[in-house]
Amino acid sequence: MKRPIYLDHHATTPLDPRVLDAMLPYLREDFGNPASSTHLYGWRAEAALTDARERLAAAIGAGDPAEIVFTSGTTESDNLALLGVVRASRQRRRHLVTSVVEHPAVLDACRALEGEGVEVSRLPVDAEGRLDPSAVEAAIGPHTRLVSVGAANGEVGTVQPLDAIAAVCRERGVPFHSDGAQWVGKLPVSVREVGIDLLAFCAHKIYGPKGIGALYVRGGRPRIPLQPILHGGGHQAGRRSGTLPVAQCVGFALALELCVEEKDVEARRQCELRDRLLASLEDALPGVWRNGAREGGLPGNLNVSFDGVAADALLPALPELALSTGSACASANAEPSHVLIALGLAEERVRGALRIGLGRGTGVEDVDFAAQRLIEEVRRARGASSRAKLGGSR
Ligand SMILES: Cc1ncc(COP(=O)(O)O)c(C=O)c1O
Structure with a gap:
């Protein structure tokens, strides 16, 4: 594989x-x-x-x-x-x-x-x-x-x-x-x-x-x-x-x-990639929420939620991307993230959070591919849930 x-x-x-x-x-x-x-x-x-x-x-x-x-x-x-x-x-x-x-x-x-x-x-x-x-x-x-x-x-x-x-x-x-x-x-x-x-x-x-x-x-x-x-x-x-x-x-x-030597160049590069990824998602999809720092945060960090889509449901549909939910690095259990809860986010947004961590090996083609796949799967998940709701209301 x-x-x-x-x-x-x-x-x-x-x-x-x-x-x-x-x-x-x-x-x-x-x-x-x-x-x-x-x-x-x-x-x-x-x-x-x-x-x-x-x-x-x-x-x-x-x-x-x-x-x-x-x-x-x-x-x-x-x-x-x-x-x-x-x-x-x-x-x-x-x-x-x-x-x-x-x-x-x-x-x-x-x-x-x-x-x-x-x-x-x-x-x-x-x-x-x-x-x-x-x-x-x-x-x-x-x-x-x-x-x-x-x-x-x-x-x-x-x-x-x-x-x-x-x-x-x-x-x-x-x-x-x-x-x-x-x-x-x-x-x-x-x-x-x-x-x-x-x-x-x-x-x-x-x-x-x-x-x-x-x-x-x-x-x-x-x-x-x-x-x-x-x-x-x-x-x-x-x-x-x-x-x-x-x-x-x-x-x-x-x-x-090596990190200290390369950090200024890397920080700038990763900020640009992160902004490019976020802009692609926001341009293509309504209801995209960036969680946490808006300015001056870690260069490679993007934590996002998509209205109406749970991260746990999204990740299995994206085997081509190694991503995590907000809580994955902090603990071995699947409890909702204590960090996102502390930010005062609504439960749906907490459950929907994806943490994207860019690094030294991440390139433009990677973030473009990630954006394309995320957009496809968010659209698919939203389509499925609105069809289910329509079905249920009949
Ligand atoms: C802020 C923070 N502290 C501590 C740890 C744990 O670090 P280590 O794996 O080196 O024990 C992590 C790892 O995710 C972390 O992000």
Whole structure:
């Protein structure tokens, strides 16, 4: 079977061949354990790891490579940030501020903390998914240990006002964590300029390998308290134990550097493709709704609903396109998207939402073909439902 056109780049991205080439020596001859300090294999692995850490730190505008803690991915990084910072507090009352549109990696970690007696404020967002920094300010209290707000939403592409939220946190002396899985490598990132204290990100959203991520933890004063969630050999200064996969770390660093290098050109190109796709749909069909960010969102993101058509019914008719519904990346179940519900959308629009994620490999011919097939199938679905209604009214 011919492979469908891949339009699900928020879920994951293909491995860049340049990244694979850079990884291969560390899967073959340089396979050593970076913690082996007594021979050449270990030294070479350790040198590669140090280099990868330096390059990742530079790419996100961090001051010191020691601020990069490698993890297995964004889910682990988010968990380390939330559980690690809040559990490090010895106070009886502990409070955390987040938003209703976070990824389950954050929301479920919050739920786990609630089970430990932590109070959690989940702040609402506006119709485009944006959080009001003054709501963050109002929610911070004397017991607040952490504010966690995702940088860019993987369903609707909304980018949060990070500078303003970070400024509020700094003023109130509360560490600021951000889930950057969909942001890093796609838009300009500088943790020091923005004032982010903890940033979670990973390789597989930026054409790197799966199974590797990082948590940036700001060094210096005031110190960010972090209790490890994995215990073991004391690797990474005791913050995250476990033998590191050097090949993945090397691939991660190169993948991010390539994305940073190409991001301006790619962002412009993907915005143009997204606008072209949306214009084709809107020109051909009535009742097309764009969900989430209208301006300034993630370049490759288009979340759309079609009046009277459920996404679940549409997708099986489109095997040539690899798309997802609004909820597909966030969870394994078919619950309606908590993000779209939080935007205040009507249930029909939530059920109708399709998430289209363009990427580096997407071309004009791909979006034109996608538009043509979507238009055909939406028309067919609407025709079938109006025939059914007519039949029913006879
Ligand atoms: C915003 C966000 N956070 C976290 C994750 C989970 O990332 P990982 O697969 O690296 O654990 C995703 C993946 O879809 C995401 O989009």
